[in-house]
Amino acid sequence: MVSERGLQVLRAIVQDYVDTREPVGSKSIVDRHAFGVSAATIRNDMALLEEEELIEAPHTSSGRVPTDKGYRVFVDHLAEIRPLSTAQRQAIASFLEAPGDLDDTLVRTVRVLSQLTGQVALVQYPSFARATVTHVELVQLGGGRMLVIVVTDTGRVSQRLALVGDEFDETELGRIRAELGTLLVGRAVRDGLARISDHLSADSRVPAPLEEATAAVLRVVAEELDEFRQDRLVMAGSANLARREADFRGSISPLLEAIEEQVTLLRLMGEMVADEQGLAASIGRENEAFGLTEASVLASDYDSTVARARIGVLGPTRMDYPTNLASVRAVARYLSRLLEEDEAAR
Incomplete structure (x- = not known):
């Protein structure tokens, strides 16, 4: 059992060692801290702390440094955490x-x-598994590339590139957007992932180029939503x-x-x-x-x-x-x- 003064000595050793990077001796404690006792008394306190494995000598005839256990006791007995300036x-x-x-x-x-x-x-x-998808946007970049933007109600915004192979007019692009909106917008991330999985495994009557592009976009969105959960x-x-x-x-x-x-x-x-x-x-x-x-x-x-x-x-x-x-x-x-x-x- 460490006495109250023993805790104060431990606190002084931790503080001085952090400040100086040098092992701390009884004389320096007496010089730097107002304990009102002799160096011999401080040495006795340090001997008790060493018995409790709270401090140790890094080498013979040196001062003492805190052990991991000593740091733990120091942290657990912090009277208060001083506020920042x-x-x-x-x-x-x-x-x-x-x-x-x-x-x-x-x-x-x-x-x-x-x-x-x-x-x-x-x-x-934070885990975004419970976040809700609020918007999905598509931007054609040319060369069969499409930028996929996913926004959630937490303010998370992601941008990923999907390779869709073809260029689409606004009507076709609108159909892809509508499909994504139906599947995802207003849905929680985990629900959106489940709906994407179901959609990709189901038969579709959408013309092949549109279905392939939608599938490519959905796979990219699924990767992103899965990352949201990680x-x-x-x-x-x-x-x-x-x-x-x-x-x-x-x-x-x-x-x-x-x-x-x-x-x-x-x-x-x-x-x-x-x-x-x-x-x-x-x-x-x-x-x-x-x-x-x-x-x-x-x-x-x-x-x-x-x-x-x-x-x-x-x-x-x-x-x-x-x-x-x-x-x-x-x-x-x-x-x-x-x-x-x-x-x-x-």
Whole structure:
């Protein structure tokens, strides 16, 4: 059982180690923090923390550094997460307020979060399986190519190219549009996929060129709607890992692979347990099942119009947890508000 002063000493060690990257000794704690006790007393407290495996000596006759367990206790005992400065909040607002669709908003979101924290920033796309298709548009580009535009009620807009082989006049194009509208407009994404599948497997009395073009367009739309249902991440700041490579005890290759493949990070973010504030942290060896024992992930829930998803940061265990948690929470809240306002405006 760690005493209250022991927790304060642990807090001082974490803060000083994050600030200096140097192991922390009892004398420096006495010099830098107002504990009102001797260095010998602090050494006794540090010995107890070491027994609890909350700190360790990286080498003989050195100061102490936090362990993964120590970081966990530090995060769990944060009295409060200090708010961001006015300047930081203004930076978030100015960066995110520019008009744009959801894709653009999420890209700008991870960029500002990466800039605030100096870590890799991650944001999950919300699942759009319950989104509703509101519009499908076709634009002939010539050469048998057709641009297919799909819009949902969440503001998601996709543009894909379909190869239809022929050119069509406005009457024929209108028939294809009408067919798409009947199948998809006003339908949920998952329902639209089912209707496309049924249509493609059914016999049709539509003239062959039109039926082939409609089928080609529907296959492209089906691919896009299926992607709407998939979990995926938008990320920014991967170069920060290389800049902070000295903070990792081993190779950063597993982190780079996780960033490239996304599946591991999606699983990890999905399994993290949030507190009453919607914040979650997974630290060091807690990530062993995901092959990311060298890293910490901090995340916060945000609300979209159709689902709850997560935004967070990935970085070394030696990070400024209070500031990074505050940044993640602030950006998540601003993103939720922005998406809510955007939905209300439509």
